[in-house]
Amino acid sequence: MKTNFVNKSLIALAVCFSFGAQASTDFFGYARAGMHVSPDGEKGNGHPDYIRAEGAPNKYRLGNEDDWAELGVRHDMYENGPERAEIGFMMGTWHNPETRSNSFTIMQAWGQMYGILGSDKTSIWAGQRYTRNIADDMLDFKYWDNSGRGFGLRDIEAGSVLMDFATVYNNVAYDDVNNPDSTRRSAVLMPEFRVHGIDFLGGNLTLGANYAYIIDDTDIKKHVGAGNYDRDGYMFTVNHKASFAGTYNIFTVQMNGGIGVGGWHDGEGELLNLTTPGTSYRIMNHGFCTINEDWSCQYSLAYENISMDNASDDGKDWFAAGIRPKYNWNKYLQTEVELGYQLVNSDRFDDSNTSWKATLSQKVHFGTVPHIRFYATYAESETNWEEQSFGKHVATQSKEMDSWTFGVQFEAWW
Template identity: 25%
Template structure:
């Protein structure tokens, strides 16, 4: 029998396939794959308004349902790379993608999409005497963010590159201490290149104290330290920003198989504007904030009224003084409520109503006012009956109304508009 070159090639391909199959099913490789934690988040879909693409307007103040026009995703991979007795080393990574969802091939070349490195850190357990569950960490991470989901806002969010000790048991609760870097955008273009202002945060939190049955609390101090370069200090002006502080206290209470939470915050200097911007702790380097201070009160909660009907609400009142050179005081009121009724285990009706009012009182005696409302109805298909069960697909219709400035929509020709669309959201 004559062996042809084609026979040799087929034999090599068959051998390669067998070897590859053996490798992919080997116990060591399967164990390594099984040891990888896979998490993520996505939202995306398609929508239109009365005049072209979907309008997205003030979603952090009137609610996000039927008011999100972007595509956004996060993919997180983590693994415990070492464990012996009570000691473990865990590596966590996350990348993200953001786009307007306008075409089939969204890349950075045409500025259609933005890709980011959101987390890359090491977490070590078991090395702190007396508390094997306390964590020593370092790297880049989302750091204990506090979220208001229905308005897509993190009211306490000091994230970035840093290091710290987390969840060390102390008395009835646990303490966490971190040093985190989150620079502010450059405010003076006399400097060449990317010369953002270095901002360092000292973050101290105490969580877990339960003052009475069904209650739990958390308290924290965030101290922001602008660290300008010598050249930036020579320019002076906005680079002379002073250290700022943000204080947060919150108490939550179990209620009707759900909860209610009250949050009180104070901030000054470059952190004060967060109290009226729905921010979570970013430092403002664009304005002279030496005399700025602000307060914020938030009430949020989830109440399962029946086994089919649930309510989720977010109320925000914020006030800040001297956050810009022109502004004497600013006030924000925002109220968003979402109701959900389960028709079956997988089909639900959703309604969301949001309204806000904001006023800036200027030093020259003039006022700048903003106000608006949103009303949304949606039919949702979700993986379960719980209010936050995801994945979820929604078919929605939203009415947006600018009741103060006017002519915000349809190329600045109308004070209201309609959105129609389909959106999916998932986390895992």
């Protein structure tokens, strides 16, 4: 079945490619892959340990990540003045460091029409879509991500600002309390509304509201219990992007509640928490500064606090700080150093979980991409409790781990 699925996907992509001779077609994608080895891995099998603090939602990525690839095509099917209709398709594959195997999926497939409602900018779309996600690149953390299957309107003109509306549908996982080894799913509707393009403090302000609602809770009542879940959740977001003094900065504050306690992050509603509701807030600040022609630097700061509604569930707070200075030797060679630290506290335990890592990377490239990166990463972590699942923290024997990872990797986007 998997082979048939892959073959059908490749055929569909080839058909889209063939359109290029007749009309406008754009190809886009991202890929990284290479050799990653560790003589100090915890499992003693040569595979690297991709280190993050236990309980953290993500990790500092340079020299601390596995293979990933996305390949997409966008094709204009119709164009007449401001009116345009397109289709798009993107597939992806990645290497799972836990199972040591590759996964494959269709990430996006959509149709979109531009030039509606009397506006050259406004469009309507339907399909499986990324909905203008916002991410901290150093952490590889998509913290505003309402991806899924649905429809939406983009760039509705309202005076000097623009509005987006989307509604997506996802099958969200939850644990069956009567059978701990069984994972069940319920359908959740996830509408989103954004106002963007607001001029504020020398930058661009975006305001957003997300909502999640369990469409039919009959099954979840049966397998969880009527009093142990919420039926809906929310997230409010304030996001500000600005450039000043050679710096491009992104600052975000988010408030979450109900089944949205974990925030809308990293795709397709998997981090909605149907049986562990609560409230939380998240503050993200990250960006890039150019010091001169030779020196530049990325930076990342994050804080998240989560409180749980059910007395049997455990809240936590997470702090992360990272910096990645870069030196340009010439137009072919760059050296990067990434330092990252994470700390996670549990409401149940006194001791914290921590991690830190340092990566030295030498990049070689012609033009902007692709890069070929030679790197060495040293990382340490201390684990004093484990997060079995969201809101479920258990005691564990305290353990410290340190690991070296060496690798050569290419990275490109287009």
